[in-house]
Amino acid sequence: MAEKIKCLIIGSGPAGYTAAIYAGRANLSPVLYAGMQPGGQLTTTTDIENFPGYPNGISGFEMMEEFRKQAEKFGAEIRMGNVTETDLSNSPYRITIDGKETVEAETLIIATGATAKYLGLADERKYAGAGVSACATCDGFFYRKKTVAVVGGGDTACEEAIYLSNVAEKVYLIVRKPELRASKIMQIRVKTIPNIEILFEQEVVGLSGEKFVEGATILKRRGQEDESTYELPIDGLFLAIGHHPNTEVFKQWLDTDETGYIITQPGTPITKVAGVFAAGDVADPDYRQAITAAASGCKAAIEAERYLSTMEVCEIIAERKSK
Template sequence: MSDTPTQNERVKCLIIGSGPAGYTAAIYAARANLSPVLYEGIQPGGQLTTTTDIENFPGYPDGVSGTQLMEDCRKQAERFGTDIRMGTATAADLSSAPYKITIEGHKVIEADTLIISTGATAKYLGIPDETKYAGMGVSACATCDGFFYRKKVVAVVGGGDTACEEAIYLAGLAKQVYMIVRKPYLRASKVMQERVMNTPNITILFEHNTIGLYGEGGVEGAHLVKRMGEKDETRVDIAIDGFFLAIGHHPNSTIFKDYLETDEVGYIKTIGNTPKTSIPGVFAAGDVADPIYRQAITAAGSGCKAAIEAERYLAEMGEMLPPQ
């Protein structure tokens, strides 16, 4: 397949990404007769499809699997006429309207409005057991999954503010929380360090690296190495029921960074309490613009706002396409 774009199509509203933000934006945009086109990206349904049970999304009193929740959202978006397509955005030109997004290196979509809902990818250690036990004890979101570990023993990997926040949150649910920190100190702010130190059921394992997990049908423990590479290197196993990654997220914003303002990590900056970016008609919703909450419900809310803003922008600009 050629890397040179060969096809062009113009749409009123283009949505990139298919998590809660993207699907919600599609529902609102479709109901506003914007004829949205949504490209699902490399992971249709987003991060939630890797989550087994979700119990904190309103409207599902008995809980719901992440896959089912996203399938419900997809069907709802399709019901109102969203054109949902497979494909990943591989390049962007936001220098002038209509904004040009290249799909899979060969098709260019010219969009009067663009909603970026490409999400953020949790960083992992890279050990095979993280994949093996995905959804069976391995998680990258304490707020999402901590409830399932009430009165149990869990471990949090990381030494920054996020890891401390996750550990403190889990300490309110779990019997025991281990913090696995590869350095001999915490990188977190003084305030967060003090909170961790003052929480009796948090134990910090400094200078420890995780090299594996073990268990039948789910995580039952972790293989650790203390002072890896040193003369006094020792191997340690700890019994745990849950293993939480808290070493950061990588926002999926790379192709937009030449045009949009981002923070030092890569999260797209928006204006005030809106999904508006520094470019009129371009909006960012969900985790790609949210380094703080990263919840399905907040992503859905921002997707709603993005679609409403897109509708208002088109009305103000008078850029309604002629009938096909």
């Protein structure tokens, strides 16, 4: 017989842990499965200085450890495991963990996050947290008066470059194609900022530096006079080629946008399936911040508690009518 869980949370970043804190305080006996990367993307960030309550900054790993301990303090059970299959056709919802164990959940909070797309270079992992980032808003402050490069040609890349232009001394926007894919207004903005230089038909093929990124190896692509490489001195590389929401096992049951982000009722974590909620980056293609993820985790837990309370009232009424 499958284990029955009142409030099941999938994912252990700021959204998942915050949901666990609130659900625990509401006596929902939450069970949280940490997923493939306990603590989420934030654990790869060295220093966080824009989260309220940490005036001296804190590492992403330390912050997530504090979130986890706080969730456990209020009764949340944290388990290792990854969701491999789901059945949201009827309540209670059946969730399979690691292809083996199946649990049944009265409410489900999906906080599986989104994974930044990488170029596929070994150097990206080597310099993760040491000059390679996928979030200018998160890490741009550390590159004040320095030289950085942004990879990408869409709206997100242009937004990142514009943001960094207010912080860094020089910003290179490295674009594989001969033109930008961004909207016209974003193209105009990025092209009129003096300290942004666009490098068309070029791509990063390597990074260098003793401990931190000090330079990038750039390949001039076909279409130019020569296809050769050169070294571009930079202090940081920002990837802006998109994010991939971790929603594969839920797509059969929930509405998603063209990229895969779960669609919720505006301003809420409520999905089209009653009792199923989406929190954090898995449903947020716009902000992708720890603080907004935590806030949506709070909302999801509150909505889960409201849903369960409503179901209890309905059961009581139905029972009385049957008598």
